Amino acid sequence: xxxxxxxxxxxxxxxxxxxxxxxxxxxxxxxxxxxxxxxxxxxxxxxxxxxxxxxxxxxxxxxxxxxxxxxxxxxxxxxxxxxxxxxxxxxxxxxxxxxxxxxxxxxxxxxxxxxxxxxxxxxxxxxxx
Amino acid sequence: xxxxxxxxxxxxxxxxxxxxxxxxxxxxxxxxxxxxxxxxxxxxxxxxxxxxxxxxxxxxxxxxxxxxxxxxxxxxxxxxxxxxxxxxxxxxxxxxxxxxxxxxxxxxxxxxxxxxxxxxxxxxxxxxxxxxxxxxxxxxxxxxxxxxxxxxxxxxxxxxxxxxxxxxxxxxxxxxxxxxxxxxxxxxxxxxxxxxxxxxxxxxxxxxxxxxxxxxxxxxxxxxxxxxxxxxxxxxxxxxxxxxxxxxxxxxxxxxxxxxxxxxxxxxxxxxxxxxxxxxxxxxxxxxxxxxxxxxxxxxxxxxxxxxxxxxxxxxxxxxxxxxxxxxxxxxxxxxxxxxxxxxxxxxxxxxxxxxxxxxxxxxxxxxxxxxxxxxxxxxxxxxxxxxxxxxxxxxxxxxxxxxxxxxxxxxxxxxxxxxxxxxxxxxxxxxxxxxxxxxxxxxxxxxxxxxxxxxxxxxxxxxxxxxxxxxxxxxxxxxxxxxxxx
Numbered sequence: 193x194x195x196x197x198x199x200x201x202x203x204x205x206x207x208x209x210x211x212x213x214x215x216x217x218x219x220x221x222x223x224x225x226x227x228x229x230x231x232x233x234x235x236x237x238x239x240x241x242x243x244x245x246x247x248x249x250x251x252x253x254x255x256x257x258x259x260x261x262x263x264x265x266x267x268x269x270x271x272x273x274x275x276x277x278x279x280x281x282x283x284x285x286x287x288x289x290x291x292x293x294x295x296x297x298x299x300x301x302x303x304x305x306x307x308x309x310x311x312x313x314x315x316x317x318x319x320x321x
Numbered sequence: 322x323x324x325x326x327x328x329x330x331x332x333x334x335x336x337x338x339x340x341x342x343x344x345x346x347x348x349x350x351x352x353x354x355x356x357x358x359x360x361x362x363x364x365x366x367x368x369x370x371x372x373x374x375x376x377x378x379x380x381x382x383x384x385x386x387x388x389x390x391x392x393x394x395x396x397x398x399x400x401x402x403x404x405x406x407x408x409x410x411x412x413x414x415x416x417x418x419x420x421x422x423x424x425x426x427x428x429x430x431x432x433x434x435x436x437x438x439x440x441x442x443x444x445x446x447x448x449x450x451x452x453x454x455x456x457x458x459x460x461x462x463x464x465x466x467x468x469x470x471x472x473x474x475x476x477x478x479x480x481x482x483x484x485x486x487x488x489x490x491x492x493x494x495x496x497x498x499x500x501x502x503x504x505x506x507x508x509x510x511x512x513x514x515x516x517x518x519x520x521x522x523x524x525x526x527x528x529x530x531x532x533x534x535x536x537x538x539x540x541x542x543x544x545x546x547x548x549x550x551x552x553x554x555x556x557x558x559x560x561x562x563x564x565x566x567x568x569x570x571x572x573x574x575x576x577x578x579x580x581x582x583x584x585x586x587x588x589x590x591x592x593x594x595x596x597x598x599x600x601x602x603x604x605x606x607x608x609x610x611x612x613x614x615x616x617x618x619x620x621x622x623x624x625x626x627x628x629x630x631x632x633x634x635x636x637x638x639x640x641x642x643x644x645x646x647x648x649x650x651x652x653x654x655x656x657x658x659x660x661x662x663x664x665x666x667x668x669x670x671x672x673x674x675x676x677x678x679x680x681x682x683x684x685x686x687x688x689x690x691x692x693x694x695x696x697x698x699x700x701x702x703x704x705x706x707x708x709x710x711x712x713x714x715x716x717x718x719x720x721x722x723x724x725x726x727x728x729x730x731x732x733x734x735x736x737x738x739x740x741x742x743x744x745x746x747x748x749x750x751x752x753x754x755x756x757x758x759x760x761x762x763x764x765x766x767x768x769x770x771x772x773x774x775x776x777x778x779x780x781x782x783x784x785x786x787x788x789x790x791x792x793x794x795x796x797x798x799x800x801x802x803x804x805x806x807x808x
Contacts, residue, residue: 228741233796256792257735281797 194224194318197289201305202314203265205247208289209308212296216271217305220293221253221262221284224318229255232281237273237294244268244297246304251294253284266304268297323786324377327364328803337368381786383730385593389756393701393733393745394488394536396566396588400653403660404591408652418644422627428648429626433619435655442658442666443565443582444575445605449614451646455563458583458602459494459530464638465581465606465613466528466557467498472613472636475555478527482551484513486535486737488561500527507739511537511693518550526556533577534564534699536737537692538677538745540572548578557581557610565589566673566749567700570666580607590654601650612636617645672750673700676757680748683761689768692740701747703740710742715771715778717742720764722789723781727763 196202201209206225210218226232234254244250244264251262273295277284284292299305309317348356366374383390390397416428436448452458463481470478481495484505492502503521506514513531522529529551533541541547548558560574560582566589574582586601587594594600606614616637617628628645631637645651661669681702685691692703709715721731721744733745748757771778781789 231793233793256796258738260738 194222194227195289196222196224196311196315196318198311200289201265201308201310202317203263203308204317205263205265207262207265209265209305210293211302211305215302216296216298217266217268218293218296219265220288222314223288225253226285226288226292229253229260230257231255232284234259235277235281235284235294237277238264238270240270240272242270244270253281262294264297265308266297266299267301268299270295270297272296324374324381326803327366327371327374328805330366330370330374331364333365335365335367337366337371339368383725388728388730389748389752389760390730391732391746391748391760392730393538393703393747394563394736395594395733396563396585396700396747396749397594398566398588398749399751400591400593401657401660404653404656407656408649413648413652418648422625426626428652429619429628431652431655432645433621433626435651435658436619438655438658439584439603439605441663442570442573443562443584443605444573445579445582446575446608447611447614447618448603448605449616449618450601450603450651451615451617451641452583452602452604453642453646454587454598454600455583455585455602456490456494457641458585458604459490459559459561460497461602461604461615461638461641462559462581462583463494463498463500463528463530464615465604465610466559467500468613468636468638469557469610470527477525478556480521480525481527482518482521482529482556484529484531484535485739486511486513486537487530487532488536488563491530491532491559491561495530501525505529507535507537511535511539511696512542513547515543515546515550518547522550522554522556524555526551526554528557528559528580530559530561531579532561532563533574534567534701536564536745537740538698538701538703538747539693539696540567540699544577552578563588564700567670569670569673570663571670575605575607581605581610586654587650591657592650592653599647599650601647601654603646603651603654613638615639615641619645669750670700673748674698676748676750676752677702677746679754680746680757680761683758684764687761687765687768689764692743700749701745703737704744704746705740706742706744709768709771713771713775715768715775717744719771719775719778719781720744720767723767723770723778724763725782726784727766729760729763 206222208220208222232253232255236252238250244267246267248264249261250264253260253262274293385397385399416425432450439448452461479501480503481500482503482505483492484507486507495502505518508514533544535541551558557580558578560579562582562584565584582605583602586603613636614634616630616634620627620629677698677700681691681698684704689704690708692705706715706717717734721734724731736745
């Protein structure tokens, strides 16, 4: 079974979002997503300063099977991205929720997080796939 | 790999003088600053070393001439030798593309007839043969859709709708031409979700790009309704001809309501493809797109054939190549169509569909899960190994690799992306029943073997020149250039 940490929020397109204490959020792709893609060979993350709309395609993950877009779960401005993924995309496979984070952003509106799935709802959603 | 690289057998100064031009090339027209300083590092080998090297490499190939090659969504079928032979007649080969029309009447007549045949087969109002590949055909098709809206002053139409079961090239083409791509989901039966379509179609819709039968290997049943919805909203319909083999002459895209179609003549009409070309992506258009066709097109005045150019088609999207596409591929298509005739064309679609459904039924009998068990397959169908992966860790890759040991090329794997652990199988019309049965037996044997010895299957292939390659490492650490070992 895929890991679904209880403290995170999720999008149906398989991104996770973590609300940090300073009001910013960290975004990555879920354990289910990395498992479905298989061994990743390339990861592209959005540049700091880029403004993202909700559900805007802003990152790419590529495995030997497929290339997929990653979408911004909420609107906001990118403040940092995980440069380590450029040289070592495999971190995203081995550690999707910690070392494999993709970018950090300042949400336009923190309340947008309420529109996302909680862990239980995401797990239910995974069962339908 | 027992075959060494030519670089590894290279010896300085060795050459095949019989094949060398033997003349000094005059470079004086190229400015000194633009000439390279270092000689290119090419291997230096004898003529026999080169001949044997490439002959041995060709013998390592899996090809349609040596093996069953059920690569779904790609129609790797047998290309009759006669098409090749006739297209290579010296009268065709020696004709210069700049030869005057009066000296090219034979070739022009073939092209004119081919345009007519393709119009007939697809139900379109006109055909232009010039696109040199499927990608150019798509480019031409969407360019015509844009030109049509522009000519009407309808400038807000910038969105192209693409169902998620479409070929991946479709959204790429639309994006390349500056359109915004809107994806339409598929419902559980493999049809386009019509409600989702209704929700996104509107005054910004330039058109929709569809593959029918889709990459799920099923015929889009509500195509008339979809055509109505898109047309009512002012958009046009684009048909991706990748899967034309399934419906050749039986159902016509023109009758389904499509405004433009590209045909991969190199898939469906007898040119070997794979390896990158040459190809031919002829486009067919409905009446309203006729003025925008890419040129040149072949026309006829009385009994004389001639090129139609900007003078005849002032609204054309223009030229896609210096001449008129890949003449040799077009000739093969013409000869193939003439050999088959109308009845033969129908039989292609019938046998392609029969073979796919036979194979699907036999595999279902053996316990394999079909992605769309309730649907009749078109020319291809999908097996999902989701169950096998969960139960015994057997993946589509494992099956693909082990099939090589059984003497079969793998089907397409992991495409379409929406079906987990999938095999997309397209037997084509040219396979006999014994071959199809042997393929079923091989898949069943691999599954059986995996139940008792999964490690054995995961180690496959065993009988090939190379064993299982580390595709992840190959992609992460690209190694594309020969570097000589340090002396």
